[in-house]
Amino acid sequence: MTEEIIIAGFGGQGVLSMGKILAYSGIMQEQEVSWMPSYGPEMRGGTANVTVILSDNKVSSPVLHSYDTAIILNQQSLDKFEPNVKPGGLLIYDPNGITRHPEREDIRVFVVEAASEAAKMASAITFNMIVLGAYIKVNPVVELENVIKGLKNSLPERHHHLIPANEKAIQRGMEIVREAK
Amino acid sequence: MDIKEIIKPENLVHKRTPLMTDANLSYCPGCGHGTVHHLIMEVVEELDIQQDTIGIAPVGCSVLAYDFMDIDMTQAAHGRAPAVATGIKRLWPEKYVFTYQGDGDLAAIGTAETIHACNRGENIAIFFINNGIYGMTGGQMAPTTLEGMKSSTTPYGRDYKTMGHPIKITELVAQLPGTSFVTRQAVHKPGNVRKTKKAIRKAFEVQKEKMGVAFIEIVSNCNSGWKMTPNDSNKWMEENMFPFYPLGDIKVEGKIVKDLMKDLV
């Protein structure tokens, strides 16, 4: 198994930390992992993306030209990465702020209304965990139990009290994700 | 009275310290460098700290200081002696570390290293020879060259409008909290030599107490660079250098002891 994932959105949406939790979850599941961010001025509120690779084999290139899964959180990222999903691959996106929706018919497209759900849960910081929940529901490449372990490892001790809220958000994401029409 | 009666310990007025090597000094006759070298080595001998002392030789006339001082020494790139000293002292905090720098080295190319080593309060001694000129390269303008003073790159005299002002780096570093003992001395007369030796000794004592930087400026002549006889250069130094670079303690035990505003023209 090798799963090549791009997660892309605005800086501040938790793109990089979501990727980190996913990578840690992979380690908990004894997978080989790599996490490669876009870095630089993007970090200050522009677009941010991270490539995460989970594999049973040693990861070769951390840099990719196409992806098994694209997790998309803004319009710019959708425009940029939709063409790079492998045929038969997966695209998950939050329609919040999206005006041009995915058009490809040779990939599976899923919708997770994470922004509005996070607003309902009155916790913007759980936004990325809702998205993560949606992903592991559609493609259970890592088990929920390992995601929770991954969370514990990637969060500093002083933030461990937030783990239950994050777990709830992941579960909510698993519930609300739906296939796009 | 024969010679054996004369050579007695009680008749000894001066002895060459064994911590100066037998190498011929490469300094011009009449220059102050040799005197300062001797004074530093005399103090190291008297304090019995040869085995714990590391000196930093700069780029400049004293680049070969390690040929003359019988102690472990590291030669530094131009201006970087305080950084090199920091590296040594941080790893060997119980050793005595000093830099020996000229005005171009310390107050032009190495200004950042000087200011920041002083500001961090590194427990080192900085011996700063200020002769207002680049001696080694043949007498070019230095950061401390006086206004109107001629050098090979200010052949018509230093004009502050285009060449900037002479810098009083010693008064500057005195204002930094990391310096504990800051003084300006000279070695052109026996009385001054004695005072300078006292200051050098204090610099090592301050270092032992880990009180921060001891910064000792020695205003010196450069008879070759100034194109004067040694005697004339000393006279010129008294008349021109000392009014602008007045001798005396500036900061003692971390307290400024001088009206700095009066000196900062």
Next chain:
Amino acid sequence: MGELRLMKGNEAIAEAAILAGVDAYFGYPITPQSEVLEYLTLQRPEERTGMVVLQAESEIAAINMVYGAAGTGKKVMTSSSSPGISLKQEGISYIAGAELPCLIVNVVRGGPGLGTIQPSQADYFQSTKGGGHGDYRLIVLAPASVQEMADFVDKGLELAFKYRNPALILSDGLIGQMMEKVEFPEQKERVTSFDQSWVTTGKTKERERNIITSLNLDPEKQYQHNLKLQEKYRRMKEDIMYETFDCDDAEFLLVAYGSSARICQKAVDEARSSGKKLGLLRPITLFPFPEEVIAKFARQVKGILSVELNAGQMVEDVKLAVNGRIPVYHYGTPGGKIFTPDDILKAIDEKLMGGY
């Protein structure tokens, strides 16, 4: 081995430095390597091992602190990224001239000038040909993973002390910023157990004074010193390191180091799955360069493609090793742009296998 951790390459270097018993780190912030200094200060290394960590006023000051400290026989290091490494070159030349051991890390970004903060391999010439003034060489190690970022700290220092020569870890923003699994060794004691006869720690009655200098005003002495240095650089050949992938039956060869080698691995996998007999040689030491291995491959394969994140630098060394026997091409993207495995596959078809 200790626990498995997910870390950035830059953080791995910092942790490895503490565990390797490094005595001091002197640095200055610059993207994309600032995590080294940040991680070190967060770790309270002065409490963990007594290691000195100091943020200097400039890269120039930092390398001169390294020079001073290295002259006392301690294990010392610095890190920076391309523009900062350029600033350090004077100091590196002094360190090489005075024959001091130390470790320098360059997390390369695109240039020239202030350039970009994106990954690049455009500092190959600077790293392997000397970098500063004078005839000298650094031992250059090129890690291709976060694990190697960690492993090469100890390895680099071992080689630096073996030859009394500065060693350089030539990484880039990609390896520095990416996270992978990394496993660390046990804590080494912070004891410098190497030959101490040359260090400046204070002259004792039992020995002559020690002097750390790169100055020899006598031309004959400086000439002899240079010959001695060159002899040392030739001896370094015994520490050449490289890796090969799918080379046994290869008809065409990629040569790539560091992050490029990682990207090339995927290209080789994909080429192999479409029946192309492609192999990859990854030099791990860039100086000493594995020229004999490349010369050997020049008798096996039909052509070589040197793949680098630059406008063509290592390709010159590959050509020297091949010595005209077979065609040697370069594929690369200068200025901080990263190629993908797909781009390399295209270059393989167009350049390397174009005539076959």
